[in-house]
Amino acid sequence: MRSIADFIMRGRMQATLVVVGSAVMPLLFWLSAAAAGLVLLRRGASDVVGILVWAVLPAALWWYLGNPNVLMVLAGTLVLAQVLRATGSWTWVLLVSVVLGVVFTQVLTFFSADVIEDISQLMREGFKEYAAESNVPVEQFAGVQAAWIAVLPGYLASSLQVFCVLCLVLARYWQAALYNPGGFALEFRAIRLQPAVAIALLLGVLLAPVAGTPFVMLAPLCTVPLFFAGLALGHGLVRIKRLSGFWLVVLYGAVMIVGNLICLLAVVDSLFDFRGRLARKTGAGPANGEG
Template identity: 30%
Template structure:
């Protein structure tokens, strides 16, 4: 992957070629879009926002053109652009201007928050909307394929879909942004990415608002779905701060990286780990486990 990033930074033409090929491949293999978004972030961070925007436009043109040619619809391309490209570019611009991963993460939270408010205003009952979508689009396919599923679980899942997608979006956007930052560090500023990530700390004001929203959302989530959905986004953001604390502690104590491997395995296997890490991140905003005098 680093060789790909190195090739992309040899000039605007190379960056455009790389992002066009990756964007085209992502139409068939969606996860490759992560690399395309990483290239857009890298160009934005290393060169400037204008060149990053040009690279983004090339990626979007290819994504839309191929998707329309293959499926006759542009909506899958719009989803892919919002999933891998456009939000990452916007966050990369903020990261370039502020040199703060925390500010970029904060912006990601705000974008998703605005999106959630708009979605709730347009749809109304989001659970009913997802349930209707399942019954009209997915259920016939499952029935035709003879797939066995628990029908009583579907309404419960419908209540969580909006929150889960929002959490997924924030984690994906910020992870792609960090990929671009890591590439930049490896190619031009060795060791800088580690320093940046160790300094990730959301402002106390943000943490205070976050904990109020999270607690309220978890308590009255069934009655106020919007707060429930936003609480998931807040927990995901604080999780990154918790991970930052974990990485910093391992380095400071010169502990084995096996501790971090185990942490990520547990995070993958146990969803509760996200809440534990978010709690650590929240406490860090006030207790400053890393001993720094100011937030980033």
């Protein structure tokens, strides 16, 4: 992967080739977004504009063909990259990702209504089959079914929100690999939400489902920052305790099984700062991707 980053940073032609070429292939839309994010992080918005002029063409074509994800992830990643470049704060990045998620929800609701309806219909049929197999009247599942269908656009938008953050993570990793080896690891392990931010996100997760249809979609969007903060906590604790890489495998296995617990631990860490209590004073300064 470092070789890809090195090729991207050789010049505008090489960067344009990767960004545009990846955008043409929908399965590589993440590479297009990460490459554009790297250029923005390293060289600024003025250099990335010339590349975007060409990258928007295939992304807009995919939107016209019914796949707006390519353009939304590309644009969302660049917004987050600019936030990180301007503030140097992953907390701000994660908070802005929630705003992006809200925008994505509205875009999907308007431009992908048929896709959402198709998925909703599959969910209705699934509930009917489950009710038939369990000999329970389908009416008893009406409330649960309605809740899942109402929150569906939020879940779809949160997946794009996650992709935007992951593309920025890759771009930042590339930047550090080229110009400050090891800097990204320090930066990622230091991610910790402020108590007020973490509690506000937790309230969003808990209260949005009971606040009515217009707000129910916020729940999955508010989960994303807590999820990444929880991952950072896990990486930080493994590093501080000098544990083997096996424990990172356990961490990601736990994420797949009990992801909500990881989010809750991120909230608790914001209050009690587990890493700060365990870490010894090293005198290390902040890592901003380039030292």
